[in-house]
Amino acid sequence: MRTIILLSAGYDTVSGRPAPVAGEIGAIGMALALGGEVLGVHVGPAGPTMREYAGYGLERIVALGAGQAGVVEALAAYIRSGAAFDGAPVDLVLTGRRGSGGEDSGLFPYALAHALDWPIMRDIVAIQATQGVVEVEQALPRGVRRRAHVKGPCVLGVHEMAPFTPAFSFAAMRRGEVLTYGETADSPPADMAGADMQIRPYRARPRLIQAQASGTGGQVMIDPTPQAAAQAIRDHLVMLGVLQTGR
Amino acid sequence: MTRLRPDPRALRLRRMTAGQAGRVRLVPAALADRAGQVSPSGRLRRDPRAERQRLLVPGLARARLVRDGRAGTGGNATPVQEARSQVTRIDDPQCLVMVVPDLPDGRPGRLDRQVMGAARLLADAWKGAVVLCCPASLDSAAYTDFAQAGADRVVPLPLDPTDPERSVAAIGDAVARFTPRTVLFGESTDGGDMARRVAVATGRSFMGDVEVLNPRNAIRPAMARRSEQVASTLPGIMALSPDRVAPYGGNAHEARVTGMDGDDRQSPVHGGGRIRVAPPQPGDPATMALAEAPFVVSAGNGVTDFDMFRQMVSALHASPGGSRMVCDAGLLPREMQVGASGTVLDAICYVAMGISGTPQHLQGLGRVEHVVAVNTDLHAAMVERAGLSIIADAQLVMPALLEVLRNGTEE
Ligand SMILES: Cc1cc2nc3c(=O)[nH]c(=O)nc-3n(C[C@H](O)[C@H](O)[C@H](O)COP(=O)(O)OP(=O)(O)OC[C@H]3O[C@@H](n4cnc5c(N)ncnc54)[C@H](O)[C@@H]3O)c2cc1C
Numbered sequence: 001m002r003t004i005i006l007l008s009a010g011y012d013t014v015s016g017r018p019a020p021v022a023g024e025i026g027a028i029g030m031a032l033a034l035g036g037e038v039l040g041v042h043v044g045p046a047g048p049t050m051r052e053y054a055g056y057g058l059e060r061i062v063a064l065g066a067g068q069a070g071v072v073e074a075l076a077a078y079i080r081s082g083a084a085f086d087g088a089p090v091d092l093v094l095t096g097r098r099g100s101g102g103e104d105s106g107l108f109p110y111a112l113a114h115a116l117d118w119p120i121m122r123d124i125v126a127i128q129a130t131q132g133v134v135e136v137e138q139a140l141p142r143g144v145r146r147r148a149h150v151k152g153p154c155v156l157g158v159h160e161m162a163p164f165t166p167a168f169s170f171a172a173m174r175r176g177e178v179l180t181y182g183e184t185a186d187s188p189p190a191d192m193a194g195a196d197m198q199i200r201p202y203r204a205r206p207r208l209i210q211a212q213a214s215g216t217g218g219q220v221m222i223d224p225t226p227q228a229a230a231q232a233i234r235d236h237l238v239m240l241g242v243l244q245t246g247r
Numbered sequence: 248m249t250r251l252r253p254d255p256r257a258l259r260l261r262r263m264t265a266g267q268a269g270r271v272r273l274v275p276a277a278l279a280d281r282a283g284q285v286s287p288s289g290r291l292r293r294d295p296r297a298e299r300q301r302l303l304v305p306g307l308a309r310a311r312l313v314r315d316g317r318a319g320t321g322g323n324a325t326p327v328q329e330a331r332s333q334v335t336r337i338d339d340p341q342c343l344v345m346v347v348p349d350l351p352d353g354r355p356g357r358l359d360r361q362v363m364g365a366a367r368l369l370a371d372a373w374k375g376a377v378v379l380c381c382p383a384s385l386d387s388a389a390y391t392d393f394a395q396a397g398a399d400r401v402v403p404l405p406l407d408p409t410d411p412e413r414s415v416a417a418i419g420d421a422v423a424r425f426t427p428r429t430v431l432f433g434e435s436t437d438g439g440d441m442a443r444r445v446a447v448a449t450g451r452s453f454m455g456d457v458e459v460l461n462p463r464n465a466i467r468p469a470m471a472r473r474s475e476q477v478a479s480t481l482p483g484i485m486a487l488s489p490d491r492v493a494p495y496g497g498n499a500h501e502a503r504v505t506g507m508d509g510d511d512r513q514s515p516v517h518g519g520g521r522i523r524v525a526p527p528q529p530g531d532p533a534t535m536a537l538a539e540a541p542f543v544v545s546a547g548n549g550v551t552d553f554d555m556f557r558q559m560v561s562a563l564h565a566s567p568g569g570s571r572m573v574c575d576a577g578l579l580p581r582e583m584q585v586g587a588s589g590t591v592l593d594a595i596c597y598v599a600m601g602i603s604g605t606p607q608h609l610q611g612l613g614r615v616e617h618v619v620a621v622n623t624d625l626h627a628a629m630v631e632r633a634g635l636s637i638i639a640d641a642q643l644v645m646p647a648l649l650e651v652l653r654n655g656t657e658e
Contacts, residue, residue, distance in 0.1 A: 143530035196480035207490035218634035226647035
């Protein structure tokens, strides 16, 4: 298994300082659990944040210079070229759900998958790889899980609930190497503001307030016999559909 | 952009009112827009009823006013119910707004209705119509729901729940056929995924996590939620965050079924076949993270028999939880604590055994819809929050409930 993990130079949501992105740390943990060769790739200059990713157990990180090409094209070309693993093809690209500090749209993995013409799945909590087919488990809200088979090399987005957060170690951070590859023309990061796009400080807006199902008190049973109480609870839960009677 | 040119004479005329002794007064410019609401002496006249209406939270049995500047929540309030008997038809729309709902269980869900509300808002401002894409296999009740939610056209598509790439191809064909001005999705697990897939497949501009959406602009957080992006030209594809736009509450729309013409569909569905998704499986409640659990049964200080509690929880197929009192005492592990300093739940149903319901604990209930309380105290806050309350000793109710559940399985 040869896995590439997409790393971004993130910012902490609270402090605003450069920091690794939680979803990408989860992706590192998942790749290490899968085993095989693992490489972190960041498109852009190698900042101090890349070293911190190394502290989570990533031994090699490549800072890719995009040169004149766009970020997606540059990365797709790098993955196709085989330069990542000495000519051997890449089997898997793991990403977080979305970046933290840039546009944070979560669109990048999709654009990359489109450029590579690979299938993509996100919100993955478990991976099993056998010859040519990757079996993944996808997390849906409320603890629901969904299995899927994905053919061939693919791009997978890791869910926050994935149980693979590796421990940080200072020694690993010192040991890991951050290499540069390609033209490191220090092109300024793509400008998010445009003619019809404006950037301004975030303002938290209230969400809609929803009507609560039962405002003040519902049915009250005072001092029922335990049997009557138990029956009432059972019937109520069955009525709500949370208790299956068939089992 | 076209900008309105002010007409100084008209503005001045609007500000003029009759003063004393045949003289003409000028009302201050800030008040001129509300000329009708200005008394002859220039004082602003308040309309307490309209103000109250603006502050009112819609859909509650008991009136609730929100005064902290969050007005507008009531602005889109559901108009009177009688008006809903008529059906609004839009035969000749100037543009189309497409909606791709998630349809959990084949019905429009809460987020779907909000997305429809946003689409209605845009379509009404642009004199357009709302086109809704749905799977081909839906019952007629779903179409009634679409009409109520404000859909003008419904397009059944060969969406494939087992292969997202096939669904993308179908939606892509529909986008090519109808060329909507914008396509709206809900920012949910599946909706957000589909929105991004369609965005890269069609090459349209994309904006996800949209928190503010109106005909003038769309706003979303960016840069680790420290900045926001404001798009003054709405992107071609958007995914709307939950609970940001009120659902549509006006007249039902037509929901006319519109097919795709045969030659529009690219016959062999391009792409697809690389992903095979199995049907969703509910997780194991005993090991699932509390934040995800759909059904939680919690013990508080009123529970003393924890063996019985565990047996009852597993018989209910629920996830166990507890109040801080219980977790502090070491009777349950810390991961099971519900509340402000524990886990905030996303459950559908919550059963509280011997929990008083302090504010710190109730914070953990977030948006849990159904609560059942067992408590010896009729006046406990938890009893007030519950849909069903049993005023009895939890130690007696638990074995009885276990008995009822075991008998139920034997039948
Ligand atoms: C900063 C801060 C953070 C906190 N965060 C949390 C938090 O995250 N989660 C949390 O839970 N708490 C939290 N608390 C603590 C909270 O304020 C309460 O102390 C706690 O929730 C009370 O737990 P309880 O309801 O189990 O106990 P009690 O308040 O003692 O209530 C016991 C209830 O059981 C009933 N009862 C008694 N005997 C029986 C019986 N035999 N059968 C049935 N009912 C019976 C009583 O009538 C009573 O209503 C926090 C407090 C602070 C100060």
